[in-house]
Amino acid sequence: MSETIRLGEIAIAVTRKDIKHVHLSVHPPGGRVTLVAPTGTRPEVARAYAVSRLGWIRKQRARLRVQAREPARHYVTRESHYVWGKRYLLSVVEREQKPSVTMDHRRVTLTVRPGSARAKREAVMHEWHKGLLHEEVPRLIRKWEPRLKVKVVAYFLQRMKTRWGGCNHEAKHIRLNTELVKKPRDLLEYVLVHEMAHLIVPTHSERFVALLSKHCPAWPEARAELNELPLAAEDWGVRGGPQEERTKTVPLERPSNTYEAPARQGVKETRRER
Numbered sequence: 001m002s003e004t005i006r007l008g009e010i011a012i013a014v015t016r017k018d019i020k021h022v023h024l025s026v027h028p029p030g031g032r033v034t035l036v037a038p039t040g041t042r043p044e045v046a047r048a049y050a051v052s053r054l055g056w057i058r059k060q061r062a063r064l065r066v067q068a069r070e071p072a073r074h075y076v077t078r079e080s081h082y083v084w085g086k087r088y089l090l091s092v093v094e095r096e097q098k099p100s101v102t103m104d105h106r107r108v109t110l111t112v113r114p115g116s117a118r119a120k121r122e123a124v125m126h127e128w129h130k131g132l133l134h135e136e137v138p139r140l141i142r143k144w145e146p147r148l149k150v151k152v153v154a155y156f157l158q159r160m161k162t163r164w165g166g167c168n169h170e171a172k173h174i175r176l177n178t179e180l181v182k183k184p185r186d187l188l189e190y191v192l193v194h195e196m197a198h199l200i201v202p203t204h205s206e207r208f209v210a211l212l213s214k215h216c217p218a219w220p221e222a223r224a225e226l227n228e229l230p231l232a233a234e235d236w237g238v239r240g241g242p243q244e245e246r247t248k249t250v251p252l253e254r255p256s257n258t259y260e261a262p263a264r265q266g267v268k269e270t271r272r273e274r
Helices: 043-052 054-066 118-148 178-182 185-198 206-215 219-228
Strands: 003-007 010-017 023-027 032-038 080-083 086-094 100-103 107-112 154-158 165-168 173-177 258-260
Touching: 003 043, 010 054, 023 054, 032 043, 043 054, 080 118, 080 178, 100 118, 107 118, 118 154, 118 173, 118 178, 118 185, 118 206, 165 185, 173 178, 173 185, 178 185, 185 206, 185 219
Parallel strands: 010 032, 086 107, 154 173
Antiparallel strands: 003 010, 023 032, 080 086, 100 107, 100 258, 165 173
């Protein structure tokens, strides 16, 4: 059952689930606020918590109002797309062959079958983006595991509405937002280190800040840069928008500038040996 907490002009949608901690979120693009509380939480306790975080809520809503937003992508020739923080022009080629994406120093070429709809073009690009992340993330995990003295059992790539990353402390799993492929590589590394540090310290305590500062001294600047970069032009809608997807991963052996889409009959990724 859902309920609403009203604090002045702010309406907070409250839901209850079988969880241990309260989760308060401010959702783009409009600043919708939700609070997920443990099942047994009394209404007055949930309200008191929301009141205690009112300053933070207003700050996040204000940030969303002024933050730049990427224009909606239509996946047509000469449209701008970003990969690792660099702008590329898109070239769309229609050809009777398996859809693919290639990239050179200034252009991304998307090859699709004639008449392919925007949704299909977007899906091919999204799979290519995940492939690029698959090439970077395992290397970064191997780099940071011995430094942090942790072991990542698995990582997941997800389209996430409000977070750049997340982790499951008990399962030793890391989650990363697929939008990170559009940001500079050093910001991907910052988010990954941040989540790996949570495998040691689950909360944002002073101990966590000290740990992150030790291994990533420039983290405040990285966080500020990430939060100032344009948000994706997603129409999430009140009830969710795109489904949150999870892709369990393994290191992929694929050339860094080429992606071939799966065959129509299957869902497996095409893999190539170097």
